[in-house]
Amino acid sequence: MAHCTVPEAEAILDKSFPVLDKGFVRLIDYLGSDDRIVQAARVSYGEGTKSYRKDKGLITYLLRNDHTSPFEQVNITFHIKMPIFVARQWIRHRTARVNEISGRYSVMADESYIPSDENISYQSSDNKQGRSDEPVPSEICEKVKKLIEEDQKRTYAVYQELLDMGIARELARVNLPLSLYTEWYWQMDLHNLFHFLQLRMDMHAQYEIRVFAKTIFEIVKKICPVACEAFEDYRLGGVTFTHGEIEQITAISDTEKCTFTGREKENFLKKLRVIAGKFDR
Ligand SMILES: Cc1cc2nc3c(=O)[nH]c(=O)nc-3n(C[C@H](O)[C@H](O)[C@H](O)COP(=O)(O)OP(=O)(O)OC[C@H]3O[C@@H](n4cnc5c(N)ncnc54)[C@H](O)[C@@H]3O)c2cc1C
Incomplete structure (x- = not known):
């Protein structure tokens, strides 16, 4: 299969998704999809895609075990319009390929956030x-x-x-x-895009970049729904424990043995509550 075409992604090509008061995200193009991840991962066996269930299992396995290179085979290009202070945070993600409107060449539009x-x-x-x-x-x-x-x-x-x-x-x-709006074409591979989304959809990221990241994720879901589901399950919805926390998991109910300070215990219990929330769902 030389070229991956996903009907759900084709349907939104060039469509403008509004973000903030005057911004937008537009899907310009995509190279690869869930199928490409599977093909790339199986290339060493000379095999292509199999059944949906097996392909889904493979993508989930790859993501869960940090076999990241097949995800780099998917490349996505967006046209984004955002305030300069958002672009200033965004540009820190160095693995993208970027073309921004030039304020040396063009007269900047009177559009601010x-x-x-x-x-x-x-x-x-x-x-x-x-x-x-x-x-x-x-x-x-x-x-x-x-x-x-x-x-x-x-x-x-x-x-x-x-x-x-x-x-x-x-x-x-x-x-x-x-607050002035700028625009750029922004291209990134899926592995690094997941890293970007994990950081910028997080509650700790500024609201104004978070809404762009969330819009981008909705678009990426159309291109690679299976990879996005695995990303949601294992990265976005996952928590990591420190070595000390793991040791304390067994001791936490025994106040004599628990050596956490108040803040450590609070952080630890917060994570446990996240896990408990997952099981509630
Ligand atoms: C909530 C939040 C708050 C932040 N606050 C601040 C702040 O106060 N001040 C501030 O300066 N920044 C801040 N940042 C930016 C942050 O420090 C990172 O620069 C940004 O998130 C990009 O992350 P990254 O380097 O992992 O991503 P990318 O640049 O996309 O890189 C991806 C990965 O590639 C590797 N990589 C890429 N390029 C290089 C390179 N040249 N050298 C070595 N490794 C490389 C690294 O392993 C990196 O993790 C903040 C980010 C977030 C999400």
């Missing part, structure tokens, strides 16, 4: 990188949005004035805000 009321939060008091759950009163939300919007308008007006003066685009742009 304004958070919606439900995503305006106070600083968290216990997580320096996070947001508090405390609700923000609507009059404060209005003020936050007004301040952000006024500043965006002011900086874009300066940009426009500099362009009108004939100043080079590469200089005129230097004061544009991080």
